Amino acid sequence: MLLKYILKRILVMIPTLLITSALIFTVINLPEGDYFETLAAEMQAQGEKADMSRIEFLKKEYGFDKPVHERYFWWVTGLLQGDMGYSFEYQRPVREIVGDRLMLTMIVSFFTIIFTWIVAFPIGIYSATHQYSWGDYGLTFVGLIGLAVPHFLLALVFMYMANVWFGTSIGGLVDPQYLNQPMSWAKAASVLEHLWIPVIIIGAGGTAGMIRSVRANLLDELQKQYYVTARAKGLPPGKALRKYPLRMSLNFFVSDIGDILPSIVSGAEIVAIVLSLQTTGPLLIRALQSQDMYLAGSFLMFLSFLTVIGVLISDIALAILDPRIRLQGAATK
Amino acid sequence: MDILRISDLHLGFTIHGLARDVVKGVSLRVPAGKTVALVGESGSGKSVISQAIMGLLPRAGAITGGEILFRDPLAPENPIDIASLPAEGKEIRSLRGGRIGMIFQEPMSSLSPVHTIGNQIEEALLLHRPMSKPEARGLIEAMLGRVGFKDPARAFGLYSFELSGGLRQRAMLAMALICQPALLIADEPTTALDVTIQAQVLDLMRDLQAEMGMAILLITHDLGVVANMADEVVVIYHGEIMESGPVEDIFRRPRHPYLKALLKASPHFDMAEGERLVALREARPRPAAVPRPVPSPGTSAEAAPLLSVRGLRKAYTTGSRSFFGKGTQQTVLAVDDVGFDIRRGECLGLVGESGCGKTTVSKIIMRAVTPDAGTIRFDDGRAKIDVLGLDGEELRAFRPRVQMIFQDPVSSLSPRMTVMNILREPLVVHGKGSGSEQTARVKALMEDVGLDVRFLNRYPHSFSGGQRQRIGIARALALDPDLIICDEPVSALDVSVQAQILNLLKDLQAERGLTFLFISHNLAVVNYMADRIAVMANGKIVEIAPRHALFSKPMHPYTRALLKSVPFADLDRKLDFKLAAPGGASDATHWAPAFRRDPEGEALTHLPLGDGHFVLARPGADVREMA
Numbered sequence: 033m034l035l036k037y038i039l040k041r042i043l044v045m046i047p048t049l050l051i052t053s054a055l056i057f058t059v060i061n062l063p064e065g066d067y068f069e070t071l072a073a074e075m076q077a078q079g080e081k082a083d084m085s086r087i088e089f090l091k092k093e094y095g096f097d098k099p100v101h102e103r104y105f106w107w108v109t110g111l112l113q114g115d116m117g118y119s120f121e122y123q124r125p126v127r128e129i130v131g132d133r134l135m136l137t138m139i140v141s142f143f144t145i146i147f148t149w150i151v152a153f154p155i156g157i158y159s160a161t162h163q164y165s166w167g168d169y170g171l172t173f174v175g176l177i178g179l180a181v182p183h184f185l186l187a188l189v190f191m192y193m194a195n196v197w198f199g200t201s202i203g204g205l206v207d208p209q210y211l212n213q214p215m216s217w218a219k220a221a222s223v224l225e226h227l228w229i230p231v232i233i234i235g236a237g238g239t240a241g242m243i244r245s246v247r248a249n250l251l252d253e254l255q256k257q258y259y260v261t262a263r264a265k266g267l268p269p270g271k272a273l274r275k276y277p278l279r280m281s282l283n284f285f286v287s288d289i290g291d292i293l294p295s296i297v298s299g300a301e302i303v304a305i306v307l308s309l310q311t312t313g314p315l316l317i318r319a320l321q322s323q324d325m326y327l328a329g330s331f332l333m334f335l336s337f338l339t340v341i342g343v344l345i346s347d348i349a350l351a352i353l354d355p356r357i358r359l360q361g362a363a364t365k
Numbered sequence: 366m367d368i369l370r371i372s373d374l375h376l377g378f379t380i381h382g383l384a385r386d387v388v389k390g391v392s393l394r395v396p397a398g399k400t401v402a403l404v405g406e407s408g409s410g411k412s413v414i415s416q417a418i419m420g421l422l423p424r425a426g427a428i429t430g431g432e433i434l435f436r437d438p439l440a441p442e443n444p445i446d447i448a449s450l451p452a453e454g455k456e457i458r459s460l461r462g463g464r465i466g467m468i469f470q471e472p473m474s475s476l477s478p479v480h481t482i483g484n485q486i487e488e489a490l491l492l493h494r495p496m497s498k499p500e501a502r503g504l505i506e507a508m509l510g511r512v513g514f515k516d517p518a519r520a521f522g523l524y525s526f527e528l529s530g531g532l533r534q535r536a537m538l539a540m541a542l543i544c545q546p547a548l549l550i551a552d553e554p555t556t557a558l559d560v561t562i563q564a565q566v567l568d569l570m571r572d573l574q575a576e577m578g579m580a581i582l583l584i585t586h587d588l589g590v591v592a593n594m595a596d597e598v599v600v601i602y603h604g605e606i607m608e609s610g611p612v613e614d615i616f617r618r619p620r621h622p623y624l625k626a627l628l629k630a631s632p633h634f635d636m637a638e639g640e641r642l643v644a645l646r647e648a649r650p651r652p653a654a655v656p657r658p659v660p661s662p663g664t665s666a667e668a669a670p671l672l673s674v675r676g677l678r679k680a681y682t683t684g685s686r687s688f689f690g691k692g693t694q695q696t697v698l699a700v701d702d703v704g705f706d707i708r709r710g711e712c713l714g715l716v717g718e719s720g721c722g723k724t725t726v727s728k729i730i731m732r733a734v735t736p737d738a739g740t741i742r743f744d745d746g747r748a749k750i751d752v753l754g755l756d757g758e759e760l761r762a763f764r765p766r767v768q769m770i771f772q773d774p775v776s777s778l779s780p781r782m783t784v785m786n787i788l789r790e791p792l793v794v795h796g797k798g799s800g801s802e803q804t805a806r807v808k809a810l811m812e813d814v815g816l817d818v819r820f821l822n823r824y825p826h827s828f829s830g831g832q833r834q835r836i837g838i839a840r841a842l843a844l845d846p847d848l849i850i851c852d853e854p855v856s857a858l859d860v861s862v863q864a865q866i867l868n869l870l871k872d873l874q875a876e877r878g879l880t881f882l883f884i885s886h887n888l889a890v891v892n893y894m895a896d897r898i899a900v901m902a903n904g905k906i907v908e909i910a911p912r913h914a915l916f917s918k919p920m921h922p923y924t925r926a927l928l929k930s931v932p933f934a935d936l937d938r939k940l941d942f943k944l945a946a947p948g949g950a951s952d953a954t955h956w957a958p959a960f961r962r963d964p965e966g967e968a969l970t971h972l973p974l975g976d977g978h979f980v981l982a983r984p985g986a987d988v989r990e991m992a
Contacts, residue, residue, distance in 0.1 A: 257474040264419055265489040265540070266462035269453050275488075276477050354479055355524045 034351060034358065041347055045340050052336040053111070057104045060325050060332075066096055067120045067323045094118070107326070111333060117326025121319070126330050130312060134334075136205050137311040139223060140230055145292060147235040148242055156246025161273065163251060171243065178240035186233045187306040194229075205230065205309045234303055238292075242285075249284045253277035279353075286349045293342035367436060368548050368580045369395040369418065374431035374448070376413055376422070376604075386429065387413055388604045395548065397438060400574065400581040402595035402612075404588065404627075406859040410604040411584050415550045418447060418582070419467055420457040437464055438547050463493035466541030466579075470553035472533035476525035482509075483521030486540045493544045505543065512539045512569060530719070531562035538569065545577055552584045559718035559886055561951075564930040567594055568942035586860060588631060589932030592616060593940045600624050616936050628934060630864040632893040634916060642868055642893065645861030669744045670706035671880050672730070672848055677703040677739035679725055699725045700736065701904035707848065709746075712874065712881040714895030714912070716888060716927070718951060722904040723884050727850045730882070731769060732760065743767075745847055765795055765844035772853035774833035778825040784811075784836055785821040791843045810839040814869060831862035838869065842877075850882045855890060867893055888931050892916060897977065900924045902951045907960070909971070910978035920980040922956045959986035 068087045095103055110117060116126035155175070159168045205226045210219040253259065254277050262272040301313030308314075312331065319328040351358045376388035388410045395401045405411045416422045418433055433447040450457045461467075469475040477485060486505050490496075496504075502521070509517035512535040525533055534554060541549060551570065555563035567590065574581055583594055591598055592612065599609040600623065608621040619625045629643040679700040699722045707713045717723045728734040730741060732752065741752040743766065755763050771777035778787055788807045792798060798806065811818050814835040825833055834854060841849050851870065855863040867890065873879060885891050891898055892912060899909040900923065908921040919925045932940050953961055959982050962969050971979040972986070 257469055257471055258477045260421060261467075261469065261475045261537075261540075262477070263421055264461055264467045266458040266460070266492055267488070268458060275480075279479060280477075356478055356526055359524065359527070 034348075037351055037358075038344075038348055041344055045344065048340055049336065050108075052340075053108055053333055054104065056329055056332045056336070057100075057107065060323075060329050061100055063323065066091075067325060068096070070323050071120075090120075094120070107329065111330065116330035116334075119319070119324055119327040121322055121324045121327070126327050129315070129327065130331060130334075133310055133312045133315060136223070136309070137313070140205065140227065140234065140309070140311060141293075143227055143231045144235045144238070147231050148238045151235070152239045152242035152246055156243045157250060157273075157278065159243065159247040160250035160254065168247075172247075175240040175243045178236045179244075181236070183233055183237060184302045184306045186236060187230075187303050190229055190233060191307070204307070205311065230303060230307055230309055233307070245284060245288075246281065249281035250277055253280045256280075283350065283354055286353060287346050289346040289349070290339065290343035293338045366397050366438070366441065367394045367434075368397050368438065369582065370434040370436070370444075371414070371418075372432055372434070374414070374417065374433065375429040376410070376417055376426060377429040378423075378426045380425055386604065387426075388417075390431070391601065391604070391606055392431075393599045393606065393609060395580045395582050396597070397547075397580055398574070398578050399596040400583055400594055401597045401599060402583045402585060402591040403599050403601060404585060404591055405601040406586060406861060408603075409601045411601050412552055414601075415467070415552050415582065415584055418550060419461055419465060420447060420450065420452055421461075422452075435460065435465070435548070439464075459493065462489050462541075462546075463544050464546050465548045465550065466544070466546040467550040467552065468534065468537045468541050468554050470556050472530055472537050472557065473525065475537055476533060478524060478526050481522050481524055482528075482536045482539075483523075486536070486543055489540050490543045505539070508539045508543050509536070511573070512536070512542075513565075529562075530558055531566060534558065534562075534566050535569065538566075538573070542573060542577065542579070546579055548580045548582065549574075550582045550584070553586070554583070555590065556585070556587065560888070560930040561718065561926055563590075564932070564940055564942055567932075567940075570594070571942070587932070588628060588860075588934035592934050592936055593932045600627070613936065616934070627860065631860045631934060632864075632867070632889040633933065633935075634889060634892055634931075636893065641871075642864035644864040644868065669746075669749075671709040671744060672707040672882075673742040673744070674706070674726075674730070675704045675740045675742075677726065677729060677736050677741070679722075679729065679734065679736045698904045700729070703739075703901075703904070703906055705899050705906060705909060707880055707882060709847075709880055710874075710878050711896045712883050712894050714891035714898040715882060715884045715901060716886065716891050716898060717901035718886060718927075721901045721951065723901050724852060726901075727769070727852055727882065727884055730848075730850060731767060732764075743848075761795075765791070766846055767848045767850065768841040768844060768846040770834075770837050770841045770849060770851045770854045773857055774830050774837055775825075775857075777837055778833060780825055783822050783824055784816075787825070787836060788821075788839055788843055791840065795844060797844070806843070810842055813842065813873070814839045829862070830858050831865055834858060834862075834866050835869065838866075838873070842873070846879075848880045848882065850884070852884045853886070854883075856885065856887060863890070870894065888927060900927065903953065905969075905981060906971075907981045908979065910974075911976060914976055914978045920974060920978075921982075922960055923951060959983050 068091050072084070072087055091097060095106065107117060114127075116130070118124075119126050119129055122129050155171050159171050162168050205223060206219060207222045207226075210216075210222055256277065259272065259277050262276045263269070267275070301317055303309070304311045304313035305317070316328060316331050318324075319331065371394070372392045374388055374391045375386060377384050377386050379385075391410070391414060393401065393403070403411045403414065413422070413426065416426070417428055418435075422428070428448045431448060434444045435447055436444040445456065445460070447457065447460070476482070483502075483505060486508070487498075487501050490501050490505060506517040506521060509520045514520040514532070514535065520536075525536070528536065549570075554570070555566050558566060570581065571594065573579075581594075583591070585591060595612045597610065598612050598615040600607045600615070600621065602623050607623045608615065608619070615624065616628075619628060623645075626643065626645045630645050632642055677700050678698070680696045680698050682696050701722075703722070703726055705713065715723045715726065725734060729736045729739075730752070732755070736753070739753070743750040743752050743763070745766070750763060752763065782790070785804075785807060788810055789803050792803045792806060797803065807821065808818050811821065816832065816835050816839070820828070820832075825836065828836065837854075854870070855866050858866060870881070871894065874881060881894070883891060883894050885894075895912055897909065897911050898915045899906050900915070900921065901907070902923045908915065908919065908924045915924065916928065919928055929941060960969075960980075961983075963983060967984050969981050970984045972982050972984075973979055
């Protein structure tokens with residue numbers, strides 16, 4: 033039953049991804065010109081003489097004289113074989129450029145998610161069970177500040193304070209000498225050393241939002257009759273809370289996983305630029321600016337893929353967690 | 366010996382900093398092994414008392430005085446004062462679930478939907494009587510079998526949403542009784558159930574009480590249930606006890622005017638023709654509406670019916686649909702060959718238990734659901750309209766002719782619109798009159814339903830349930846419809862308010878020559894309102910007859926079961942609990958063969974019994990013989 037459900041969900045992913053890829057390709061192709069024209073324009077603006085014949089050659093070489101649908105077809109078939117295309121700007125395959133940064137991005141994201149959960153859950157539960165108490169008001173206030181302050185501002189404040197108080201620079205995710213080096217113990221240590229600052233900064237807003245959601249959802253569930261039933265059985269308050277309302281309020285949270293994955297991978301570009309993190313965010317922004325289309329397109333495609341995977345994971349988790357979804361399956365129409 | 370003795374109990378609530386006493390000096394007792402009914406309207410404080418006994422008062426509530434003495438038959442020498450125990454302390458927790466069990470009104474929401482029935486019962490058992498899991502499982506399965514699950518081993522692993530309402534309440538009973546408590550508190554245990562299921566659950570409660578010897582504190586507003594279940598009765602009104610005593614005294618010699626009024630306010634089967642319900646509190650007097658010009662006020666049987674429904678059929682497909690088109694699909698016939706006429710100026714009652722398809726029929730007439738087959742003709746004396754064939758502008762022009770009054774007065778009014786906007790909206794949608802004419806019309810409507818015109822700028826939340834239902838009625842009247850469909854219009858209301866609303870509907874019908882399709886599961890209410898009654902079961906109309914004929918000589922086994930399951934507020938007409946079929950009265954396999962479809966034979970047909978009385982049976986069956 034569950035297996036069938038998962039299989040079905042995976043099959044549904046295929047058309048979703050196909051449509052997304054077409055959309056991404058169209059949008060990237062929409063602006064006037066392409067990478068080479070932008071390059072020529074930039075060079076001319078800087079007073080250099082562009083070698084037009086070389087640019088024409090490159091265009092031909094990369095198939096830019098072919099119609100759009102043909103290029104799309106080559107791009108998609110390439111993606112299916114794991115070939116993400118070639119970055120014009122870096123003159124290297126996209127895979128190589130993205131590889132290390134992707135790794136770092138995922139590490140940052142993973143720790144940010146864990147940080148968000150560890151902080152948000154206890155606070156949210158406390159706020160809900162102590163509704164309208166001073167503790168609730170205080171935590172709500174702090175949470176709202178976290179929600180209202182833009183990430184990049186927080187990053188700037190952190191950098192300033194680190195510089196003034198400790199005299200150190202906290203930018204980057206790894207010491208420059210380890211960049212593009214194979215993973216080693218020293219490199220891992222360096223990453224961990226730098227990690228906590230971006231994790232706190234990126235996680236702050238998400239944590240505040242999650243505290244609010246946990247509180248609101250739990251408050252709803254605490255009103256429900258089955259919680260009264262549980263207490264009427266004589267369960268101690270803590271156990272009754274964990275087994276019934278908390279479990280039910282997890283539903284919202286699990287269905288949120290689908291959104292968390294891509295938003296943390298992509299949502300941190302500006303912080304990454306401010307803190308000069310070697311993650312994928314700044315790379316994507318630069319690629320979009322310079323119309324480095326395979327780099328941008330393949331990366332966006334990767335984000336879409338993450339989204340779809342995230343939704344799949346949350347759907348499967350929901351099915352495991354909630355028998356109503358598992359057993360009633362497709363809703364009756 | 367009294368298991369529970371409450372003396373001079375005061376309960377207060379603090380809302381927005383304002384302290385208010387909701388229970389003012391209540392004293393009552395529950396003797397061992399007996400059933401005590403606590404009767405009152407909503408807001409009378411009866412549920413709060415039960416919460417105080419369980420130590421489950423909401424955070425805003427507190428015990429401000431008095432004591433709740435619980436004397437456990439296992440340790441009779443040292444009674445416990447529950448009122449003095451710390452909330453959420455160890456002592457109160459060991460009483461809850463262990464010595465005092467509780468069941469609630471809504472069996473759906475009272476059980477966790479993500480845990481199995483067995484898991485939830487096991488939890489209660491192991492909490493109070495530690496034992497090994499296999500041993501617990503044995504006890505639980507025995508209990509599940511006892512409360513009426515046919516396959517207890519399977520029931521253990523089921524989820525609450527896989528059960529019907531009646532079975533859910535049985536599971537709740539199993540959970541409340543698994544630790545053999547000395548006292549069971551039942552808060553409106555059968556209010557949400559159909560009458561036939563109600564009879565079964567009440568019967569089960571009585572049997573279990575006889576076996577286990579526990580006392581029951583039954584909280585209800587239904588005097589019929591009280592008369593059939595209680596040994597002693599306590600009547601509560603606005604947090605004060607009005608009257609209490611043995612059930613015989615209370616019903617045969619009611620002394621307090623409140624109790625007398627309560628007995629008069631509920632519709633019953635022995636009402637004389639034209640007898641009116643006496644509302645507990647008379648509503649604001651309303652001026653008689655100007656009778657509107659009706660084409661032919663006198664309804665002759667020969668005149669064409671206002672609405673004529675034939676061969677209506679609607680199937681729903683449920684179950685999982687596989688990606689490749691095949692799956693465990695099931696087709697359920699929600700409406701199966703339904704046909705009836707509604708004559709101009711008449712009230713046709715449509716009765717049946719939940720899920721029998723009566724609401725689907727109303728939705729089809731409203732053109733909110735499209736049937737798979739059938740015809741509906743609407744004839745206002747000027748033109749015949751094929752309702753199901755209407756489209757576009759024609760349909761739009763037809764819509765005002767049929768209006769609806771809904772069950773839930775809370776969710777059927779938008780909380781973000783003032784009463785003025787709510788009542789004016791239909792006029793605006795259909796472009797009736799200028800702005801000032803619409804305002805005047807809205808004011809007239811308010812007068813018609815007995816509401817003060819000054820309320821027009823208020824929002825629905827500032828009205829009581831009965832007032833909200835009046836707004837719903839005014840909205841239905843706004844477009845001067847010919848037919849009004851009332852879908853359970855009073856089932857969410859208290860007895861006293863119910864009487865007001867029913868009287869209002871009757872008056873409006875008489876004044877304006879309205880035609881009603883009155884849908885309800887409450888036979889007494891339908892009896893009060895309807896001229897003719899159609900009984901629905903499993904998507905079919907099994908019997909249709911004039912009101913007196915249906916109640917005096919019901920033919921179909923389902924109708925009979927339904928009539929026999931209604932609890933009367935009369936000690937001389939106690940319910941015969943054992944009559945109800947085990948699978949519910951709508952389970953066709955328990956009907957006499959004449960009423961079941963012969964697999965090889967012809968389809969069932971509506972046999973005429975004279976006087977407009979029809980019953981669904983095999984063609985040629987001698988139904989009178991069956992009687």
